[in-house]
Amino acid sequence: MKAGVEPLVNDGFAGEATKRTLGYLQKQREKGKNIVGIYCGYAPLEVIRAMGAAPAVLCAFANKTIEAAEMVLPANLCPLIKSSYGFLKTDTCPFFAISEAVIAETTCDGKKKMFELISDLKPMYVMDLPQLPDEKEALDNWTVMIKKLKGFLETTFNRKIDDKEVEKEIKETNIKNKLMNKIFDFAALTPTPVSWLELYDLTYLGQAATTKDMIALLNACVAKLEQRVADGVYHGEKDSPRVLVTGCPVGGDATKVFKIIEEAGGVVVALDSCTGMKAYSGMISENTSDPYAALSRRYLDLPCSCMTPNNRRLAELDKMIKRFKPDVVIDVVLHACHSYNVESHKIKEHVTNKHQKPFLKIETDYSQSDVEQIRTRVEALLETVPKK
Template sequence: MSSSAPKEPLMNDGLDADPPSKRALQYVLKKKEDGWPVAGIYCGYAPLELMHAMGIVPALLCAFSKVPIESAEEVLPANLCPLIKSSYGFIQEGTCPFFTAADVVVAETTCDGKKKMFELISELRPLHVMDLPQMPDEDGAVGNWRRMIVRLKQFLEGKTGRSATKEQIEEAIVWSNRKNRLARKIFEYAACDPPVISWKEIYDISFLAMPSTGPDIVPLLEEKLEKLEKRRSNGEYFGARGAPRVMVTGCPIGGDATKIFRVVEEAGGLIVAPDSCTGIKIFNGDFAENTGDPMGAMAERYLKIPCACMTPNSERMNALSSLIETYKPDVVIDFILQSCHGYNVESYRMARHVAENHGPAFLKIESDYSNADIGQLKTRIEAVIETLPAKAAVN
């Protein structure tokens, strides 16, 4: 940090004045106008590099609002994960513009609830479900996922008339690596004390950059990196000096689920590491370049994403340790969506790993997209913060 006196905490400026959802929709619709087919996606396992190489634009489908859940529960059980209910409700009500624009949908077998939901939406759009190997360390797992990527390519060729050479896929991988490295450099400004970037900016960048691979997003990330370096040189920062640093891990967080970030701030905490597949997790690691087998390179890289659907999920523990060492949180919050059994059960191992190997306090929170539990969440988070040693709360 600069030796000059820090300025008042900054207001978030994002990548620009427009909300990320608006900017993402403009990007998708412009690509569609230019003749690109649109592939709706839900998950970080979707091989984006293949789609971009084929001239197909990926679009993240709507999934993070409480509004369409009541409609979804006319078909789906009430005790299902809110992310799944929200996803289906948007489609049932016809209120997701990304789904409206989608020519096809690409899905993965990350959980049983999603698999059954995909069966329902397959009646509305051509849909391809990729059978995700969930024991990534087993012999044959990478080969099986490579076959799934090849089959996806065949599906997309048949439904869109687009194809891609090996060289075009290799080029998309190179661009994707460049994007991911830039994103990681941007996120590391949150490791400063105090952080130079806010959680809102990290979330906005993740939302825009996750599906966008190639030359489209790279200039924006480079511009953001320059702005952040200027902030750091000027001694500008976010939050209050000495505020408890908080890492939020667990289920995907977006839309109404970002209440957890706001509650943490209201309780006096400072979000420094929003670790989920809608945050910094999806940008970790690089693809092997110019191997002569880009399909295999994609398969190997994607299977390293440490989602709780994987077993044993040792990669998540390793990633957690790396994040704690980099961002130095005082508190780790494991955010679990109701009825997400994979993340819920895995939370026990997470708590034990943090206690045995690191110093932060650990708090498991189970919630949904409603605001009914905000008061309770604030009370629990405040209680954890109050137990922190004085040196962790005061600089």
């Protein structure tokens, strides 16, 4: 945001999503709340919250722990997995330290096998994620896994999870998602009054925080954004090329990509990833006869590249392109993430043929060694956008 504009979340942690969220979770822990670590967007947060616990995201985005991880893991593995494992190997992950149990899912091979290496550190439950989301069995099997997770949590924490509480959490999530989407609607404005960093601050905290705690914050953010619009305050320049970023989760050291886009004159108006808007997409069916089946449907609808076919990602991109009106689409693929890398070809065809938008795939990791190379490619991409 331009100098002099009050940060959207003015709590002294603007731009420091991890620190803010860690502080929030530590306070929850001090109040006696249990913390459950998660590694993926498929973790059914509503079941964790229905038990009165708070979820802590354990996926890591820091280069500093990769070297330690590579003493055990292969170097040609996705940096997200290496960084996450490296934090545990060096015993330096504060989120893991306060987690009393861990939920893992069989998404990609690297993560799945990494979980075996850490399974003795904390009570862990590995959920067998169906990967053909359109099959009826997928819905049934994932519902069973969610119910088994409930059993694991009940046994581990010696506490019953009431179905009514799960239903209540479904409704809370829907309220939170609606509010969060109100914020995203501001990003859809031209020019946009909100920066990607501000969106990231909110989406990161929103995974850990309860709806009750988020409602006041999100409503205050909406009021601030309305004021910014009324005052003619916007991010970037009025005619900055608008960028939709899709692909792998991007946080921490990988946010170099966002910084490069903005330094090259673009504005990121949409983040289609698990560290962006994906966690707040879709509504969960309410008042059904089986809230676990309702959760199963919602989570299976998440368009991750570990699913096949992953046509939902194309459908979601259609909606996002219509809503956020990007001038270009950038697909960020982490090194050695084969599923997103292979899928990138389909995304390119879809974006360039159906939507006639310029497209760029960036393969990167958490190091800074490729910053100048990425900058050259992003600048060349943005130069293709006609002046408005």
